[in-house]
Amino acid sequence: MMGVRESFRGRHLxxxxxxxxxxxxxxxxxxxxxxxxxxxxxxxxxRRDESAVARVRAIFESSPALRxxxxxxxxxxxxxxxxxxEVLEGDAKRPLLGIDPGxxxxxxxxxxxxxxxxxxxxxxxxxxxxxxxxxIGALHAADVAARTPDRRLVHVxxxxxxxxxxxxxxxxxxxxxxxxxxxxxxxxxxxxLRSACATVDEREGGPRKMAARRGRVEIGTKRAQALGWPNLxxxxxxxxxxxLAARDDVRVCFVRPSxxxxxxxxxxxxxxxxxxxxxxxxxxxxxxxxxxxxxADNCFDVVPVDTVARGMTLAVADHxxxxxPEVVQLASGDHNMFTFDRALDLTALKVRRGYVPSGVSxxxxxxxxxxxxxxxxxxxxxxxxxxxxxxxxxxxxxxxxGFDKDRHLPRGVANKxxxxxxxxxxxxxxxxxxxxxxxxxxxxxxxxxxxxxxxYRFSTRNVRARTAQLSEDERRAFGWDLETLSWRTYxxxxxxxxxxxxxxxxxxxxxxxxxxxxxxxxxxxxxxxRALPAGRETRLDAGGAE
Amino acid sequence: xxxxxxxxxxxTLSPRPTLTAAAWLALNARRVRARLLGLSSFALAGPLSAxxxxxxxxxxxxxxxxxxxxxxxxxxxxVLGEVYAEEHLLxxxxxxxxxxxxxxxxxxxxxxxxxDNLDVIARPVAAHLGFDVVISNAMELDAHDRxxxxxxxxxxxxxLGGRRLEERLxxxxxxxxxxxxxxxxxxxSVLLGAAELPCAVTPDRELRRIARDCDWPVVEGRLG
Numbered sequence: 190m191m192g193v194r195e196s197f198r199g200r201h202l203x204x205x206x207x208x209x210x211x212x213x214x215x216x217x218x219x220x221x222x223x224x225x226x227x228x229x230x231x232x233x234x235x236r237r238d239e240s241a242v243a244r245v246r247a248i249f250e251s252s253p254a255l256r257x258x259x260x261x262x263x264x265x266x267x268x269x270x271x272x273x274x275e276v277l278e279g280d281a282k283r284p285l286l287g288i289d290p291g292x293x294x295x296x297x298x299x300x301x302x303x304x305x306x307x308x309x310x311x312x313x314x315x316x317x318x319x320x321x322x323x324x325i326g327a328l329h330a331a332d333v334a335a336r337t338p339d340r341r342l343v344h345v346x347x348x349x350x351x352x353x354x355x356x357x358x359x360x361x362x363x364x365x366x367x368x369x370x371x372x373x374x375x376x377x378x379x380x381x382l383r384s385a386c387a388t389v390d391e392r393e394g395g396p397r398k399m400a401a402r403r404g405r406v407e408i409g410t411k412r413a414q415a416l417g418w419p420n421l422x423x424x425x426x427x428x429x430x431x432x433l434a435a436r437d438d439v440r441v442c443f444v445r446p447s448x449x450x451x452x453x454x455x456x457x458x459x460x461x462x463x464x465x466x467x468x469x470x471x472x473x474x475x476x477x478x479x480x481x482x483x484x485a486d487n488c489f490d491v492v493p494v495d496t497v498a499r500g501m502t503l504a505v506a507d508h509x510x511x512x513x514p515e516v517v518q519l520a521s522g523d524h525n526m527f528t529f530d531r532a533l534d535l536t537a538l539k540v541r542r543g544y545v546p547s548g549v550s551x552x553x554x555x556x557x558x559x560x561x562x563x564x565x566x567x568x569x570x571x572x573x574x575x576x577x578x579x580x581x582x583x584x585x586x587x588x589x590x591g592f593d594k595d596r597h598l599p600r601g602v603a604n605k606x607x608x609x610x611x612x613x614x615x616x617x618x619x620x621x622x623x624x625x626x627x628x629x630x631x632x633x634x635x636x637x638x639x640x641x642x643x644x645y646r647f648s649t650r651n652v653r654a655r656t657a658q659l660s661e662d663e664r665r666a667f668g669w670d671l672e673t674l675s676w677r678t679y680x681x682x683x684x685x686x687x688x689x690x691x692x693x694x695x696x697x698x699x700x701x702x703x704x705x706x707x708x709x710x711x712x713x714x715x716x717x718x719r720a721l722p723a724g725r726e727t728r729l730d731a732g733g734a735e
Numbered sequence: 736x737x738x739x740x741x742x743x744x745x746x747t748l749s750p751r752p753t754l755t756a757a758a759w760l761a762l763n764a765r766r767v768r769a770r771l772l773g774l775s776s777f778a779l780a781g782p783l784s785a786x787x788x789x790x791x792x793x794x795x796x797x798x799x800x801x802x803x804x805x806x807x808x809x810x811x812x813x814v815l816g817e818v819y820a821e822e823h824l825l826x827x828x829x830x831x832x833x834x835x836x837x838x839x840x841x842x843x844x845x846x847x848x849x850x851d852n853l854d855v856i857a858r859p860v861a862a863h864l865g866f867d868v869v870i871s872n873a874m875e876l877d878a879h880d881r882x883x884x885x886x887x888x889x890x891x892x893x894x895l896g897g898r899r900l901e902e903r904l905x906x907x908x909x910x911x912x913x914x915x916x917x918x919x920x921x922x923x924s925v926l927l928g929a930a931e932l933p934c935a936v937t938p939d940r941e942l943r944r945i946a947r948d949c950d951w952p953v954v955e956g957r958l959g
Contacts, residue, residue: 531808531810535814538810538811538814538815541763541815542818559763561765563766677810681814
């Protein structure tokens with residue numbers, strides 16, 4: 190059987206989503222471990238003040254994800270970049286990913302596969318935005334793949350397209366059947382959702398109004414839940430899978446990671462970017478969230494980003510060799526299970542080991558190190574007091590709001606002004622506390638399907654079976670390695686320090702400092718724009734073929 | 736010259752008795768209810784450990800103490816074990832014990848740490864001090880990696896010695912009859928009696944008497 194290196198030898202990939210967390214790590218992993226890869230065209234969206242080439246250059250110069258490449262190649266990194274990388278300005282939301290037809294006509298015949306990593310990962314995005322990026326964007330990627338000689342598309346999805354189900358989740362797609370068994374048509378679903386959102390916009394006086402956005406999220410979430418998806422993220426990713434699976438002009442391999450978290454070793458232990466799922470959980474549990482609405486024994490399906498990069502590499506290699514399974518799930522629960530209870534215990538132990546969130550007093554520190562978070566059943570456990578605490582704080586705040594020193598204080602009371610100032614101060618503090626409690630409760634509610642309601646066990650048979658077939662050398666470099674992960678070491682020594690360094694500052698409203706930029710010495714090459722040969726026309730609508 | 740040097744952790748290297756470690760672990764259980772249960776176990780274990788005459792039964796006291804850890808996760812045992820070793824043992828080691836240990840290292844003897852404490856506590860101490868072999872107790876875990884409250888056999892009791900211990904030492908290639916043994920308590924006397932070179936280190940009253948009777952060397956110094 191052809192090895193991973195052989196499968197990649199001289200191959201040309203078009204990759205979307207390079208600027209995202211997983212995209213960066215995967216491309217860096219390929220460049221670092223697979224010199225056989227021929228060329229990688231990075232499709233990147235330009236910004237008003239920054240071209241696609243400038244964005245890619247900035248990532249190569251300062252992103253910590255590229256640190257091993259900078260360390261390894263030093264001044265000669267530009268040579269590697271010019272040899273392996275080219276940048277193409279585009280946009281997943283635009284037809285044919287925003288690639289102009291002439292350029293595509295020249296590029297497509299040289300491509301061996303399109304790897305579509307781009308996507309929105311917010312749990313409650315604007316449904317129109319979610320549809321445009323996660324569904325239409327995927328269809329645009331398929332349109333490009335359909336124009337390549339072998340019509341290969343690797344679509345990065347998520348294990349949670351499984352929706353509201355308990356137990357084993359096999360590696361299959363059942364086109365047109367939603368998680369709760371409802372038959373539906375993905376195209377019609379998008380049409381009706383757009384129509385419903387347009388009605389909301391009209392009712393609220395325009396799409397830019399906050400009430401309109403809230404209304405769209407509400408109506409989209411209801412529709413998602415009616416089909417068995419817990420939120421708009423899983424719904425839009427699910428729709429994309431169903432829409433792609435129904436197409437016969439492309440050969441799709443769906444790569445489904447579960448919860449992608451801090452790197453185990455590549456680019457270096459702990460690397461993370463942005464706010465991922467575990468960030469808020471660790472932030473709250475290392476603080477004063479003593480009762481956490483989680484099901485203790487449910488699986489917390491975390492996978493380090495570099496392990497996902499390995500799994501993706503295997504899936505792409507197999508797709509290039511025309512033997513990839515339709516779905517490859519990259520998860521941990523079916524062979525090295527981590528539970529929410531264990532995550533809470535280890536987080537508390539990390540606090541005991543000296544990790545205390547910044548900005549806490551000595552008394553708080555002492556309390557934090559001796560009171561540990563425990564999971565509780567949201568419905569059954571009466572000790573879950575957060576909603577009640579929020580209501581009480583709100584009630585008290587409202588009592589203080591209308592305070593009038595002349596009306597509420599008896600005559601003859603001295604220092605009325607001082608008392609009024611104190612009451613106003615208390616009102617502000619209560620308001621702040623009430624907002625904090627509300628946002629915590631909102632986070633728990635948005636996480637509820639994944640941490641409380643459903644206990645998923647995603648099958649990873651495909652990636653593990655493929656790993657078993659690798660040579661010893663390739664298994665070390667690319668094999669699925671989660672069986673060997675010690676969750677205690679990972680969570681305490683990698684995940685929590687990684688989140689603390691790369692993610693939690695964002696929750697505290699602070700910036701995360703990247704690496705000191707290193708001058709690349711020149712721009713990565715851009716794909717030259719080409720005119721369409723005379724006499725050829727291209728339809729640009731989604732799903733259209735030349 | 737002896738090939739190996741056996742050091743008893745409790746007494747010879749550290750002044751803290753094993754019961755203290757068990758109490759500390761129980762008081763750091765995850766839930767407050769478990770901490771309170773741990774406390775009540777120690778209310779019973781205390782008199783058994785240090786009580787007078789017939790009431791005194793250190794072995795039973797320890798069993799009772801360990802039983803209070805029932806339900807504690809392996810993660811918690813390991814992490815708290817490290818914390819206890821670092822915060823409560825390594826900072827207060829016996830100077831005389833450390834001096835003897837250095838001397839044995841200089842003579843390139845195999846170093847064996849003996850303890851009736853849990854391995855999660857004894858191992859970090861052994862790693863820090865450079866011991867080659869650790870012989871200690873391990874908590875039995877259930878299918879969910881939670882402590883059952885029972886020690887995994889063979890159990891090392893407060894009174895060290897006997898055939899089982901010799902067998903465990905032999906598994907590591909250590910022959911008690913070709914070893915130096917350093918102990919501090921009367922309960923160590925059986926072990927010391929079987930060694931090639933026994934040595935009482937700052938001994939308690941009972942061991943001091945036995946050492947005098949048997950003509951064993953006695954090393955005095957400050958404990959912790």
